Amino acid sequence: xxxxxxxxxxxxxxxEYEEADSDRSRWYTDTIIQSELAxxxxxxxxxxxxxxxxxxxxxIKSALDEMIKETGHDNAYFPLFIPxxxxxxxxxxxxxxxxxxxVVTHGGGKKLEEPLIVRPTSETIINYMxxxxxxxxxxxxxxxxxWANVVRWEMRTRLxxxxxxxxxxxxxxxxxxxxxxxxxARLMLECYRKLAEDWMALxxxxxxxxxxxxxxGADRTYCIEAMMRDGKALQAGTSHFLxxxxxxxxxxxxxxKEGELDYAWQxxxxxxxRLVGAIVLGHGDEKGLILPPKIAPHQIVIVxxxxxxxxxxxxxxxxxxxxxxxxxxxxxQFDDRxxxxxxxxxxxxxxxxxxxxxxxxxKDVANNVVEIARRDTGEKIRNVxxxxxxxxxxxxxxxxxxxxxxxxxxxxxxxxxxxESYDQFKETLKGRNVFIEAYWDGNDEExxxxxxxxxxTVRVLPFDKEEEEGKCMMSGRPTRQxxxxxxxx
Numbered sequence: 001x002x003x004x005x006x007x008x009x010x011x012x013x014x015x016e017y018e019e020a021d022s023d024r025s026r027w028y029t030d031t032i033i034q035s036e037l038a039x040x041x042x043x044x045x046x047x048x049x050x051x052x053x054x055x056x057x058x059x060i061k062s063a064l065d066e067m068i069k070e071t072g073h074d075n076a077y078f079p080l081f082i083p084x085x086x087x088x089x090x091x092x093x094x095x096x097x098x099x100x101x102x103v104v105t106h107g108g109g110k111k112l113e114e115p116l117i118v119r120p121t122s123e124t125i126i127n128y129m130x131x132x133x134x135x136x137x138x139x140x141x142x143x144x145x146x147w148a149n150v151v152r153w154e155m156r157t158r159l160x161x162x163x164x165x166x167x168x169x170x171x172x173x174x175x176x177x178x179x180x181x182x183x184x185a186r187l188m189l190e191c192y193r194k195l196a197e198d199w200m201a202l203x204x205x206x207x208x209x210x211x212x213x214x215x216x217g218a219d220r221t222y223c224i225e226a227m228m229r230d231g232k233a234l235q236a237g238t239s240h241f242l243x244x245x246x247x248x249x250x251x252x253x254x255x256x257k258e259g260e261l262d263y264a265w266q267x268x269x270x271x272x273x274r275l276v277g278a279i280v281l282g283h284g285d286e287k288g289l290i291l292p293p294k295i296a297p298h299q300i301v302i303v304x305x306x307x308x309x310x311x312x313x314x315x316x317x318x319x320x321x322x323x324x325x326x327x328x329x330x331x332x333q334f335d336d337r338x339x340x341x342x343x344x345x346x347x348x349x350x351x352x353x354x355x356x357x358x359x360x361x362x363k364d365v366a367n368n369v370v371e372i373a374r375r376d377t378g379e380k381i382r383n384v385x386x387x388x389x390x391x392x393x394x395x396x397x398x399x400x401x402x403x404x405x406x407x408x409x410x411x412x413x414x415x416x417x418x419x420e421s422y423d424q425f426k427e428t429l430k431g432r433n434v435f436i437e438a439y440w441d442g443n444d445e446e447x448x449x450x451x452x453x454x455x456x457t458v459r460v461l462p463f464d465k466e467e468e469e470g471k472c473m474m475s476g477r478p479t480r481q482x483x484x485x486x487x488x489x
Contacts, residue, residue: 024230027284027286028158028159028277028280028281028284029158029159031280031284031288031289031351032053032159032160032280034288034351035052035288035289035351035352035353036050036051036052036053036352037049037050037052037053037056037159037160037276037280037289038050038053038159038160040159043164044164045153045154045157045163045164045165046163046164046165047159047160047163049167049273052297052352053276055297056276056279056291056295056296056297057167057273057275057276059294059295059296059297060195060199060200060275060276060295061147061169063195063199063294063295064169064191064192064195064271065145065147065169067191067194067195068145068169068171068191071143071187071188071191072143073143073144073145073171073173074143074144074145075144075145075146075147076144076145076146077146077147077148078122078125078126078129078146078148079119079125080118080119080148080149081104081116081117081118081119082116082117082118082119082122082124082125083114083116083117083125084103084114084115084116084117085114086117086124086125086128087101087117087124089124089249089250095216097120097121097152097216099153100120100152100153100154101117101118101120101152101153102117102118102120102151102153102164103115103116103117103118104116104117104118118151119148119149119150119151120150120151120152121150121170121268121270122146122148122150122170122172123172123217123242123246123268124246124250126144126146126172127172127246127247127249127250127252127266128250130142130172130174130247130250130252130264131250131251131252131253134174134252134253134254134264135254135255136254136255137176137254137255137256137257139254140174140175140176140254140264141173141174141175141176141180141184142172142173142174143171143173143184144171144172144173145169145170145171145172146169146170146171146172147167147168147169148167148168148170149165149166149167149168150165150166150168150170150272151164151165152164152166158277158489159277160273160274160276160277160280161234161274161277161489162274162489166272166273166274167272167273168270168271168272168273169270169271169272170268170269170270171188171267171268171269171270172266172267172268173266173267173268174247174252174264174265174266175264175265175266175267176254176256176262176264176265177265178243178265180265181241181242181243181265181266181267182241184267185220185222185239185240185241185267185269186222186239188239188267188269189206189222189223189224189237189239189269190206192204192224192236192237192239192269192271193206193224195237195271196224196226196236196237196275196278197405198294199292199294199295200275200278200279200282200292200294200295201283201292201294201401201402201404201405201408202226202236202278202279202282202283202405202408203226203227203405203408203409203412204224204225204226204236205224205225205226205459205460205462205484206222206223206224206225206460206462206463207222207223207225207460207461207462207463207484208220208221208222208223208460208461208463209221209222209223209238209458209460209461210444210447210458210461210483211444212444212447212448212457212458213457213458215238215240215268217242217245217246218240218241218242218243218245218268219241219242219243219245220240220241221238221239221240221241222238222239222240222241223235223236223237223238223239223459223460224236224237224238225459225460225484225486226278226282227282227408227411227412227415227416227435227486228278228281228282228489229281229282229283229284229285229411230281230433231415231432231433231434231435231486231487232281232433232486232487232488232489233435233459233484233486233487233488233489234274234277234278234281234282234488234489235459235488236271236274236275236278237269237270237271237275238269238270239267239268239269240267240268240269241267242265242266242267242268243265243266244263244264244265244266245266246266247263247264247265247266248263252264252266277489279291279292279295281489282408283353283404283407283408284353287347287350287351288350288351288352288353289351289352289353290353290375290376290404291352291353291354291355291375292355292400292401292404292405293355293356293397293400293401294401296331296353296354296355297331298331298332298333298349298352298354299330299331299332299354299355299356299397300326300330300331300332300333300354300355300356300357300358300393301332301333301334301335301349301354301356301357301358302319302322302323302332302333302334302335302357302358302360303335303342303345303346303349303357303358303359303360304316304318304319304335304336304342304360304361305342305359305360305361305362306361306362311362312338314362314365315360315361315362315365316336318360318364318365319334319336319360320334322358322360322370322386322389325389325390326389326390326393329390329393329394330393330397333349333354335348335349342359346373349375350375353375354375355374355375355376355397355400356372356373356374356375356393356396356397356400357372357373357375358370358371358372358373359371359372359373364383367383368385368386368387369382369383369384369385369386370384370386370389371383371384372384372392372393372396374396374400375400376400376403376404376407377403412435415433415434415435416434416435416436416437417434417435417436417437418436418437418438419436419437419438419473420438420439420470420471420473421473422473422474424473425438425450425454425473425485426453426454429454429456429487433486433487434486435459435484435485435486436456436484436485436486437482437483437484437485438473438482438483438485439466439470439471439472439473439479439481439482439483440458440461440472440473440474440479440481440482440483441472441475441477441478441479441481442458442472442474442475442483446474446475449474450474450485454487455487456485456486456487457485457486457487457488458483458484458485459483459484459485459486459488460483460484461481461482461483461484462482462483462484465480465481466480466481466482467480468480470482
């Protein structure tokens with residue numbers, strides 16, 4: 001999806017989309033705005049994350065933060081500003097990020113002696129500190145995580161998916177051996193897979209990026225890739241084996257067990273608020289958001305239904321008691337707004353993706369029951385007894401979580417095509433977006449040709465090699481490596 005950015009008269013972002021993807025693009029933007037996840041900021045390329053969107057991010061953050069701490073990492077915080085000279089120490093890194101950097105040249109009314117880079121990522125400043133902290137093998141490993149904001153001056157922006165400023169998590173580690181660092185990079189990728197699949201109900205593919213798609217300054221980049229509901233791919237998280245590249249640039253040396261000087265082996269890994277966009281594009285439908293219960297800001301909304309003042313009084317009283325009973329187990333919202341009809345409220349909460357809605361009408365009050373409505377399937381379950389309702393809803397939450405995951409998985413499976421030749425590859429991508437699985441032994445030039453011809457790229461090289469040898473779809477060279485190709489956000 002090609003995006004062109006302009007400014008309206010107020011200075012806020014306005015987006016123009018290529019005609020082929022205009023409907024999906026408009027749906028995505030409208031859904032985010034109308035469901036109150038975010039809004040455009042007056043600063044070009046930036047967004048305001050609204051309370052509902054931030055609550056969604058906080059739930060994702062909380063789940064991941066627990067996993068990070070369980071794997072032995074500690075949270076820390078490093079400065080937003082990075083001396084320009086730090087970025088220049090690692091050639092590939094600076095070349096990769098230079099076009100996106102925001103640079104501070106003045107402070108306190110004076111020109112700075114050295115320009116400061118507004119943090120695009122923190123490898124350089126963290127590695128400077130590592131060089132002060134690491135002297136011996138006894139100082140290793142260092143396992144650091146940071147929750148922060150970063151700035152990358154993107155030319156083409158889109159809410160959550162690509163903005164000039166965004167929130168993220170970035171982990172940075174230093175190890176005594178290459179093996180330890182490699183295991184660390186794989187371990188954190190597995191954490192990202194669990195976050196995506198177990199919490200966000202988003203099936204992902206894991207594997208390695210090609211050299212062309214590798215993080216600037218890394219030896220190897222691993223990733224999780226998800227299919228969105230339009231058949232495009234979204235890179236949802238990355239983990240990098242940095243080798244000794246940054247250690248040599250920043251002189252992170254230590255005395256090993258043999259008494260010899262050696263350079264540390266390192267990793268970095270991160271996810272961002274892009275995950276919110278992944279949830280929108282990965283699960284949403286024509287009504288709006290579909291949120292997995294584990295991360296939904298509100299898991300349940302209670303909507304009273306009435307016509308008379310007497311019915312209202314009884315329905316509200318019943319609903320408040322119901323909320324009190326449920327709030328110890330679930331995140332519950334009670335919608336008692338008098339200025340909107342039940343139908344309006346149904347649409348409102350469906351658009352916001354709340355997994356379960358409880359309807360409470362006069363007959364429900366009289367019979368001590370509720371009506372349950374599922375957001376994911378639209379199914380309604382009537383006359384559910386209030387007695388044992390917590391157990392009923394607990395089981396239903398698990399069903400909804402699994403149902404959303406299985407729906408996304410089936411969509412990916414139904415939209416993944418195996419091809420054997422490049423002609424077949426190009427034909428398959430005509431007029432549609434799918435994942436393509438093919439044997440691949442291509443080089444950078446051949447990969448560039450694929451992108452130029454089709455706008456598709458290698459999204460991931462799966463870890464497991466095929467048992468049977470095949471032929472590269474483009475070159476015909478024998479290989480056991482397969483690749484997943486797709487157009488991507």
